[in-house]
Amino acid sequence: MSVRIIPRLDIKGPNLVKGIHFEGLRVLGKPETFAKYYYENGADELFFMDAVASLYERNSLIDIIEKTSKEIFIPLTVGGGLRSIDDIRTVLRAGADKVALNTAVINRPELIREASRIFGSSTIMIHIDAIKNENGFYEAYTDYGRVETGVDVFEWIQRVYKLGAGEIMITSIEKEGTGKGFDVELTRKVSEMVDIPVIASGGCGKIQHIHEIIKEGLADAVSMASVLHYNSLKYFNYNDHDFKIEGNIEFLKKQTKLTKIQGASIGEIKKYLTDCGLECHYEQ
């Protein structure tokens, strides 16, 4: 069995964005371009997150899903702003294979059971955004890291598991976007707690972090953004007019050099992991 490498694409309106702790979102380009590039370079799955949960205000995410699912033949998970069975059906009909639920299921946990029953539990991923408080308590956050809930992450994990979730994605908001590495303690505890697959997310700054979160954090799959996105930028040629509509494009204009992120391609990641003795789906 191989470890899955899952590029995470945070999307705001028509653009791929990246922030730090989910804030200060920079525009990096078009999600379709990145998605296709990652598919061709050996990604195992793709994860799309609507950063502003704009699904029903604008149809851009649905358009993006429809377009990418026609040319990308690996599993696609979509999250952000999904609140009901109908919302789930809409993104599945657009071509998503799985959905990621957070805010809606914290507000109404029964939705997990209903959705698993209707669409199959393997279609239902629960994503949990966590922050560690001063007293060592991990608290779940909703609404793209904006709203605290008072919910204990580990109690929530037990419940989510019993309600029939197919997979869990655990993100450390403190680590997210920093490039300082995943939260190993958090991921390991979650992974040991349930026997469904756990996807680690948030904090990847270099290849070695991925190895660490699999070996020490017991992650079954790993999701990353900055490491791949900033590395990919050099292969794309963008004109400013692509991004006139909205968003912070200063980063792209200035071509700023990043210090905390050591970019890598999917091929480089998989080669490194294979050399470390892990199994990857990796075509030479």
Place this chain on the structure above:
Amino acid sequence: MNNNQKSKVAIFDYGLGNLFSIKHACNYAGMEPFIISSAHRLMEADLIILPGVGAFGDAMESLRRLDLISPLHDIVDSGKLLMGICLGMQLLMSESHEFGNHKGLDIIKGEVVKFDKPLDTNGKTLKVPHVSWNKIYLTDKQHKIFQNLNDETYMYFVHSFYVKPDNVSNIIFNTYYGNIEFCSGILYNNIFACQFHPERSGPKGLSIYKNLDSIIRSKKQIF
């Protein structure tokens, strides 16, 4: 070539799972897919696909409610190509032990069983469902359906149950999940079925759709 010459694919919609990736894969392979939820347009099709994600009992109930069970048996008798994917493969079997015992379509003799504590090489219990890219091993490399596939080709799997056909000569792919070897592909008369999702397994998975298309085309040339 005009549209009329494309191979026609009927994809069964019985309310479960994502049919759209299968539809896109058929389009990509140059075939003409359409989605059906009754036996109405079945005979137009060169290839019938039985997909499925979800629970075995619910799926059989849906097939019964939509009155699709006897048309599925008719397809098998007619000699048309039938492809079962994931749960669609499991439904072809005699029975399943998922949440109690359920009768299947009984087109292929055998049962559907759950992964029972698969262990990795370090003796650690692996997670169920098995969600992973994993290798397939071919038992018969000569068949046309295997063009561009080799031993150790990776395919994408999502499942907790697998099939055990009574007649092992029906098995064309095997896969290992930890220490458990299971059947990941079946070929039986005009039926091809696989546990993995070829439409979500990149270019290698798509080659299965292309191979099915060329099998249909070569048949057309004969008649």
